[in-house]
Amino acid sequence: xxxxxxxxxxxxxxxxxxxxxxxxxxxxxxxxxxxxxxxxxxxxxxxxxxxxxxxxxxxxxxxxxxxxxxxxxxxxxxxxxxxxxxxxxxxxxxxxxxxxxxxxxxxxxxxxxxxxxxxxxxxxxx
Amino acid sequence: xxxxxxxxxxxxxxxxxxxxxxxxxxxxxxxxxxxxxxxxxxxxxxxxxxxxxxxxxxxxxxxxxxxxxxxxxxxxxxxxxxxxxxxxxxxxxxxxxxxxxxxxxxxxxxxxxxxxxxxxxxxxxxxxxxxxxxxxxxxxxxxxxxxxxxxxxxxxxxxxxxxxxxxxxxxxxxxxxxxxxxxxxxxxxxxxx
Numbered sequence: 001x002x003x004x005x006x007x008x009x010x011x012x013x014x015x016x017x018x019x020x021x022x023x024x025x026x027x028x029x030x031x032x033x034x035x036x037x038x039x040x041x042x043x044x045x046x047x048x049x050x051x052x053x054x055x056x057x058x059x060x061x062x063x064x065x066x067x068x069x070x071x072x073x074x075x076x077x078x079x080x081x082x083x084x085x086x087x088x089x090x091x092x093x094x095x096x097x098x099x100x101x102x103x104x105x106x107x108x109x110x111x112x113x114x115x116x117x118x119x120x121x122x123x124x125x126x
Numbered sequence: 127x128x129x130x131x132x133x134x135x136x137x138x139x140x141x142x143x144x145x146x147x148x149x150x151x152x153x154x155x156x157x158x159x160x161x162x163x164x165x166x167x168x169x170x171x172x173x174x175x176x177x178x179x180x181x182x183x184x185x186x187x188x189x190x191x192x193x194x195x196x197x198x199x200x201x202x203x204x205x206x207x208x209x210x211x212x213x214x215x216x217x218x219x220x221x222x223x224x225x226x227x228x229x230x231x232x233x234x235x236x237x238x239x240x241x242x243x244x245x246x247x248x249x250x251x252x253x254x255x256x257x258x259x260x261x262x263x264x265x266x267x268x269x270x271x272x273x274x275x276x277x278x279x280x281x282x283x284x285x286x287x288x289x290x291x292x293x294x295x296x297x298x299x300x301x302x303x304x305x306x307x308x309x310x311x312x313x314x315x316x317x318x319x
Contacts, residue, residue: 021199028194035130035192050191067183071149071167071176075159079150084210091203098199105250109242110200116239117207123232124210 016066023059143209
């Protein structure tokens with residue numbers, strides 16, 4: 001039962017993280033380069049643009065769900081399993097989601113990198 | 127890539143690793159959270175280690191958002207994985223823990239993966255997303271924050287790859303035929319909503 005709880009929480013972390021990352025990435029692309037906007041219009045303009053973006057709040061909400069799933073998972077499983085397993089699966093999920101929803105050009109180089117990083121993170125858990 | 131951008135990516139890496147470590151330590155002190163008392167997960171933030179972990183993760187979040195404003199998600203994410211490498215190196219050289227050959231292999235794979243991504247462009251987003259941005263923000267002038275500094279490149283094709291030297295994604299469509307720029311609010315196909 002302990003393993004079931006742990007892996008259910010890991011799955012919840014992955015789903016919430018991928019949704020949160022995609023929404024946050026979309027929101028920040030809509031805001032523009034933070035440093036450039038800050039230099040040109042000031043910090044309050046940056047904050048105003050971020051806080052007026054609906055995708056930002058949806059992304060943060062999703063990441064909050066992922067965070068509490070992480071706390072739940074850490075209370076049942078070891079960090080050496082939870083963190084790498086969730087991170088590995090999130091890498092692959094994010095590569096797919098970025099290609100589909102953010103229209104990023106995920107070429108062979110990035111797919112290869114995502115698989116390498118996911119495998120590396122999994123090995124670190126061993 | 128400027129030094130500032132490398133610094134932002136380093137912040138993403140370090141804050142994530144340190145925050146995760148403190149959260150883990152704190153949650154071990156809090157103990158198992160029962161399904162029948164799920165609300166107790168909210169009280170875990172009273173633990174100082176959990177609280178410190180949350181502060182560091184907020185710093186990570188700020189650096190992460192900054193990075194996402196000028197780079198692809200699939201470019202920024204591998205940078206966060208360097209945190210695991212950092213943790214393993216700290217375990218080996220600071221805490222003098224035993225790091226197995228499999229873990230060294232994992233470190234090599236992550237480093238290789240990050241190297242692969244770092245060698246490519248930071249931003250490749252399809253222009254459709256940018257048009258959606260201009261659609262949401264209002265005007266082309268507002269959507270491109272740095273027109274005066276030449277950071278907003280002329281769009282080369284419908285799926286143009288923006289070189290990493292272009293520090294700001296172009297959110298407006300520059301017409302090559304010299305015709306006046308249409309109001310960005312009229313550009314269809316927005317995906318930003």
